[in-house]
Amino acid sequence: MDLLVANNITKRFANHVALNGVSVSVPEQSIFGLLGPNGAGKTTLIRIINMISMPDEGEILLHGEKLHKNHIESIGYLPEERGLYKKMKVGEQALYLAQLRGLSYGDAMKKLKYWFDKFELLGWWNRKVEELSKGMQQKIQFIVTVLHDPKLLIFDEPFSGFDPINASLIKDEILRLRDNGATIIFSTHNMASVEELCDHIALINKSKKILEGRVSEIKSSYKSDIYKVEITGFNKQLKDTLNHDFEVVEETYKNEVLEAQIKILNKKSTNELIMALMPYGNIHAMQEIVPTMNDIFIAKVNSDTLHYNTNSSLTE
Amino acid sequence: MKKTLIIIKREYLSRVKKRSFIVMTILGPLLMAALMIVPYYITKLDKEQKIINVLDETGIYNKLGSNETIKFNYIYTDIETAIANFDQSNTSALLYIPKPSLTEPTNAILYFADKQPGNTVTSYIQDKMKYIYENKKLMELYGIDKKQIDEAKVRITINSENIKTGEKNLPLATTLIGIFAGFLIYFSIFMYGNQVMRGVIEEKTSRIVEIIVSSVKPFQLLLGKIVGIALVGLTQFLLWIVLTLSIVTVFQMTIGHKNIVKTEQTQITKQSNTLFPENPDMKKGQDSDNEMIQSLLNSIGNYNYTLIIASFFFFFLFGYLLYAALFAAIGSAVDNEADTQQFMLPITIPLILAFILAQPIIENPQGPIAFWFSIIPLTSPIVMMIRLPFGVPVYELILSMGLLVFGFIFCTWLAAKIYRTGILMYGKKISYRELWKWLRY
Numbered sequence: 016m017d018l019l020v021a022n023n024i025t026k027r028f029a030n031h032v033a034l035n036g037v038s039v040s041v042p043e044q045s046i047f048g049l050l051g052p053n054g055a056g057k058t059t060l061i062r063i064i065n066m067i068s069m070p071d072e073g074e075i076l077l078h079g080e081k082l083h084k085n086h087i088e089s090i091g092y093l094p095e096e097r098g099l100y101k102k103m104k105v106g107e108q109a110l111y112l113a114q115l116r117g118l119s120y121g122d123a124m125k126k127l128k129y130w131f132d133k134f135e136l137l138g139w140w141n142r143k144v145e146e147l148s149k150g151m152q153q154k155i156q157f158i159v160t161v162l163h164d165p166k167l168l169i170f171d172e173p174f175s176g177f178d179p180i181n182a183s184l185i186k187d188e189i190l191r192l193r194d195n196g197a198t199i200i201f202s203t204h205n206m207a208s209v210e211e212l213c214d215h216i217a218l219i220n221k222s223k224k225i226l227e228g229r230v231s232e233i234k235s236s237y238k239s240d241i242y243k244v245e246i247t248g249f250n251k252q253l254k255d256t257l258n259h260d261f262e263v264v265e266e267t268y269k270n271e272v273l274e275a276q277i278k279i280l281n282k283k284s285t286n287e288l289i290m291a292l293m294p295y296g297n298i299h300a301m302q303e304i305v306p307t308m309n310d311i312f313i314a315k316v317n318s319d320t321l322h323y324n325t326n327s328s329l330t331e
Numbered sequence: 332m333k334k335t336l337i338i339i340k341r342e343y344l345s346r347v348k349k350r351s352f353i354v355m356t357i358l359g360p361l362l363m364a365a366l367m368i369v370p371y372y373i374t375k376l377d378k379e380q381k382i383i384n385v386l387d388e389t390g391i392y393n394k395l396g397s398n399e400t401i402k403f404n405y406i407y408t409d410i411e412t413a414i415a416n417f418d419q420s421n422t423s424a425l426l427y428i429p430k431p432s433l434t435e436p437t438n439a440i441l442y443f444a445d446k447q448p449g450n451t452v453t454s455y456i457q458d459k460m461k462y463i464y465e466n467k468k469l470m471e472l473y474g475i476d477k478k479q480i481d482e483a484k485v486r487i488t489i490n491s492e493n494i495k496t497g498e499k500n501l502p503l504a505t506t507l508i509g510i511f512a513g514f515l516i517y518f519s520i521f522m523y524g525n526q527v528m529r530g531v532i533e534e535k536t537s538r539i540v541e542i543i544v545s546s547v548k549p550f551q552l553l554l555g556k557i558v559g560i561a562l563v564g565l566t567q568f569l570l571w572i573v574l575t576l577s578i579v580t581v582f583q584m585t586i587g588h589k590n591i592v593k594t595e596q597t598q599i600t601k602q603s604n605t606l607f608p609e610n611p612d613m614k615k616g617q618d619s620d621n622e623m624i625q626s627l628l629n630s631i632g633n634y635n636y637t638l639i640i641a642s643f644f645f646f647f648l649f650g651y652l653l654y655a656a657l658f659a660a661i662g663s664a665v666d667n668e669a670d671t672q673q674f675m676l677p678i679t680i681p682l683i684l685a686f687i688l689a690q691p692i693i694e695n696p697q698g699p700i701a702f703w704f705s706i707i708p709l710t711s712p713i714v715m716m717i718r719l720p721f722g723v724p725v726y727e728l729i730l731s732m733g734l735l736v737f738g739f740i741f742c743t744w745l746a747a748k749i750y751r752t753g754i755l756m757y758g759k760k761i762s763y764r765e766l767w768k769w770l771r772y
Contacts, residue, residue: 029768065545067755092545096757098538103345114337115546159542 018043018198019064019167024073026059033059034070035222041167041200041215046193048213048230049202052316056222057202058095061169064200065092077167088117091165095172095202097156099144105155106131106140112159123162130158134184150181157185161192168192169200174208186212206309216308218315225319230308237311240279241304242288245272249296253277257291276304335551335558342530342559347566356567360574367575368582381452382422383441386413388430391467395459401452417444424448426456437464505720506693512639512716516647517686520712523564523651524658524678528671530556531662531754540754549751553743557655561648642719645732650712653739654678660746663753664761674766681709689717696721706731708738745770 019041026034034056041047051057062068064075066082075082077089100108106127113123131137134154139147147155153176161168170189174182189212193199203209209216209230216233218226226233241264253275254263260283266275273296279288285301292298306314346352382402387393395403403426406413410427417425425442439460441448469475534540534552543552661674685704692701696718705715705723711731715723752769753761 029771062755067541067544087546090545092542094538094541094545096538096541098536098542100345100533100539101537111337111341112542112546115334115543117334117546156542 016043017041018078019200020076021060021064022073022076024060024063024070024075026056026063026068026070032222034063036073037219037222037224038073039217039224039227041198043198044193044196045214046189046199046201046212048209048216049200049219050204050206050209050216050312051219053204055219057219058171060219061092061094061171061200061202064169065090088163089166091116091160091163091168093156093160093168093170093173095175099152099155101145102143104141105136105144105147108144109155109159109162113162116159116163118163126162127158130162134158149176150178153177154181154185157188161188165197167198167200169202171202172204173201174203174205206307206312209308218312220316220319226311226315233311234305234308237306237314239304239306241276242279242285243300243302243304244275244277244288244292245299245301246275246292246296247272247299249273251295253295256295261288261291272299334547335555338547338552338555339559339562342556343562343566346526346560346563352563352567356570356574359567359571360578363571363575364578364582367579381424381448383424383426383448383452384413384417384420384422385426385428386410387426387428389428389436391436392428392460392463394463395456401455414442417442424452428460435464508639508720509693509717510689512643512719513686513689513713516643516650516712516716517682519564519647520651520654520682523560524654526560526563527557527655528658528662529668530560531659531750532665532668532671535663535754535757536667538757544754549754550747553656553659553747553750557652557659560655561651564647564651639719642728643716646712646716646735649732649735649739653708653712653735653742654682656739656743656746660749660753663750664756664766666758670760682713685710685713688714692717702727706734708735711735 017040019039021037021039024034024037025032037056037060039047039049039060049057049060059068063070064082066084066087077086080086103111109127109131110120110123113127114120118126128137131140136151136154136158139151144152144155157173160170168189173185173189177185186208189199189201201209201213213230215229216227217224228236253266253273257263257277260279260281262278262280264276264278266273268274277288279285285303289298289301380400380402382404385392385395385403385405386408387405393405397403404422408416410429413425413427423443423446426439427442428436428439430436431438437460439456441453441456466477466480469480470477534543540552657678661671661678664674665671688700688704688710691698692704692714695701701714701718704710705718705727712735715728715731719728749766749769759765
């Protein structure tokens with residue numbers, strides 16, 4: 016079941032449209048990547064989900080219910096532009112933010128103690144925020160976001176400002192939260208972390224959604240059936256040798272090794288490719304070339320932008 | 332509502348716990364108490380009696396008359412010996428009145444050693460000598476005796492009185508009360524309004540605002556901040572009053588006087604009484620200053636304090652609320668304090684204008700300037716407080732208060748529109764045109 020559904024969200028500002036009929040469905044207990052170049056409208060969508068701003072058209076459903084003020088307590092939000100009161104004491108501030116999220120003083124205290132202990136921050140309880148390193152401040156922001164056990168967690172660029180050790184600490188926490196039943200929306204430019212964490216993604220460009228789906232499915236749909244092959248003991252051109260079920264995209268000699276990229280045509284299998292290659296030399300390695308999310312992202316955004324530009328130049 | 336209370340609590344506590352608040356709270360009453368206590372000490376110090384030797388060669392000024400502060404001691408010797416003996420004489424000054432051969436005996440020299448005698452001493456001696464010599468001349472030349480002179484002296488007093496209530500009014504006291512109340516409101520609007528603005532900028536630049544507005548509505552945050560700081564202001568006023576009163580009370584108890592103000596007042600009266608013990612007419616002519624202070628002090632009891640104080644709190648509160656919302660809107664539109672300048676003008680102009688207009692308003696408290704500016708919400712908190720001690724028709728007061736409340740609601744509504752857009756807008760230089768756009772979102 017989908018925990019969060021956005022239907023046809025449109026948001027206009029005075030001189031531009033930030034979101035244009037965007038719909039996304041976030042399955043329960045998944046990590047959902049919200050991707051897109053700067054200015055695509057991700058933050059606007061996140062703010063609408065957080066009820067910071069209202070959509071001009073469309074609606075958001077949480078658990079099948081129309082988004083309502085009471086839902087705030089089941090959402091946790093870590094904004095991209097985030098900070099804390101510099102002059103305020105760490106513990107006091109965490110308590111304040113937790114109470115604003117609807118926790119009682121007692122509950123907030125108990126949970127904070129647990130998380131502060133877990134992140135080794137207890138000794139900093141009475142220090143001012145300005146005395147903390149940026150990484151520690153980020154940890155506190157993370158704690159405040161997840162403290163009230165929200166069903167839906169929204170992280171906007173959660174790893175910016177973290178060193179690799181803390182980033183992996185946070186990554187593990189995010190996975191653990193998902194396993195414990197939380198649904199996570201995760202907005203980032205960092206494609207490596209998308210591949211590592213996300214189950215689903217939606218790609219937004221120029222205020223429109225241009226791609227959505229399960230990461231594995233998207234990746235396989237972008238597969239081009241190209242395989243990288245390494246053969247030794249062969250000193251002719253593969254291009255002239257193979258029949259037209261196989262297309263040689265590229266081949267190079269390197270230290271007596273022929274490296275070739277071969278595209279399989281006519282629905283032939285990899286075994287048939289191996290059989291076709293076997294007579295000519297020794298097969299060292301063979302690997303399917305799978306596009307990374309980064310490649311898909313760039314390809315999709317570029318083609319969309321091109322499309323957008325031609326369209327708009329036609330209408331002009 | 333509960334969350335707004337949590338915000339109010341934080342805004343209030345974080346400011347009240349600040350060192351600057353504590354320092355201000357302690358320094359204020361100390362200053363006020365000093366203002367009340369120091370004059371008392373000054374008059375007390377002055378009470379020490381000075382002894383002045385008088386060498387009168389003319390023989391006319393033999394009745395200079397000592398009082399509590401000055402004791403005249405007549406010596407009969409020549410000036411050289413008197414000067415030579417000055418150091419041993421244990422006196423603070425030597426008054427030498429030589430006998431001129433040609434001119435009238437109206438000149439004297441006051442010799443002193445370490446401490447220069449004050450203006451009061453010189454002018455006291457001058458007045459005395461003038462009085463003695465004038466009387467002598469009138470008597471000798473025109474045959475008018477002392478009794479006739481005394482009878483001829485008159486003194487004119489003008490008291491203004493409200494024709495309906497019979498309330499006695501002294502323009503000076505009225506002006507002082509009005510200006511003081513008006514200034515206090517002017518000053519506090521700027522001070523606490525600025526705190527609101529700085530608070531909003533702090534939240535915006537530290538980027539905590541986005542975390543907060545995902546929990547509460549921007550309007551709740553705005554309201555919590557404004558109300559929290561209003562409470563800080565009220566706390567400060569209250570502490571100032573309580574601390575000032577207790578410092579003064581403790582002082583009175585240790586010194587053993589019932590009432591400093593009263594002491595000062597009687598002191599002045601006593602001084603002028605003893606100044607001319609044997610010449611009551613002279614006293615009458617001399618103590619017009621004293622009488623003015625006296626009637627000023629008396630007239631302080633003539634005002635409707637309940638009305639003035641209640642109005643003060645009303646105009647302070649709503650004037651502050653109106654401006655605080657505008658200050659918050661400015662804070663939300665900029666990225667740092669330096670950028671606030673361009674937007675401050677529309678706020679500072681009405682406030683400063685209200686203060687500049689104090690002069691014409693005092694001169695004509697019922698005139699059109701006074702009327703209009705005490706009705707318009709942006710200037711009314713200050714102007715109405717200046718006008719109030721002069722007496723304002725009830726319907727004008729109610730109209731002014733009503734419009735102020737309306738103005739406050741309107742300004743807050745307007746400010747909230749700018750605020751909710753502004754706080755989430757980073758790194759963009761905002762123009763008035765942009766603000767106009769936000770208002771129409």
